[in-house]
Amino acid sequence: MAGLLEFCIARIAIALTAVFPSLSNGIAKLLDLLVPRLRRIALQNLTMAGFSNPQPIADGIFVSIARLLATFARLPRLTPQNISSLIRYDGLDNFTAALARGRGVLVATAHLGNWELSAFAHAWMTAPMHIVVRPIDNRRIDALVERYRGLSGNHIIEKKDAARGILKALKAGDAVGILIDQNTTLDQGVFIEFFGKKACAGTAFAKLAHHSGAAVVPGFALWSAEEQCYILRFYPEIPMSGDVAEDTQRVHSQLESVIRQYPDQWLWIHRRWKTRPPGEPSLLASRSPP
DSSP states (O other), X not given: OHHHHHXXXXXXXXXXXXXXXXXXXXXXXXXXXXXXXXXXXXXXXXXXXXXXXXXXXXXXXXXXXXXXXHHHHHGGGOOTTTGGGTEXXXXXXXXXXXXXXXXXXXXXXXXXXXXXXXXXXXXXXXXXXXXXEOOOSSHHHHHHHHHHHTTTSOXXXXXXXXXXXXXXXXXXXXEEEEEOOSOOOGGGEEEEEETTEEEXXXXXXXXXXXXXXXXXXXXXXXXXXXXXXXXXXXXXXXXXXXXXXXXXXXXXXXXXXXXXXXXXXXXXXXXXXXXXXXXXXXXXXXXXXX
């Protein structure tokens, strides 16, 4: 019953936001108010990462979430003809040159900007791709979200059994988008330097690149306040050395540099530094920073 109620609330919120996009601002503010631990985690993360004035950035995170919600609600109304009103490319040649080699492309992306719109728009502006997702616990909501994600022709690969689907797509010369920025457990990752602190990052991405020979190209849909639209920016290909730890660090160093340019567009509300090296205490205090 609780799952059905969650689905109904989500469905109504999406339907209303599709008609009244500004409603997303209220939803994001409500999320901030009703789940205070999210802002607390964001402030702690930002302070730990060296940002001296974290409050405005934390405010921006919820504004960014509101933009994402408003855009997601509009996905069924978007078409190849009107998608350009929301997003444009920058650096597309970095992607197309890598794809032309025929070994496939691993798009290293993150919960930065509008990760839902990026692959959705790319499918119509260039060609469909494969996206790796973790199913939402509520199966009704998951089915709804998956249907929206596939409206422009993208192919969904579930994270729990992703390796086979990813390698098959890369062998066919296709592109696969993977979110790389979340905390992982030590048995699935290695420690890298991320904003001056050790962070446990998954090694599967680098291993897939080594095994397949696919190109690694970072790509993010970043909001431009000046243009009032998103820019789907593909960065230069990251060369792979064959060393898992070194290559994982390379990918995350690039991610960090982009986040530093757009700090209020990254999802700092995630406990990115939760996994610590053996014997090291948690980096997050129990109280909010002053």
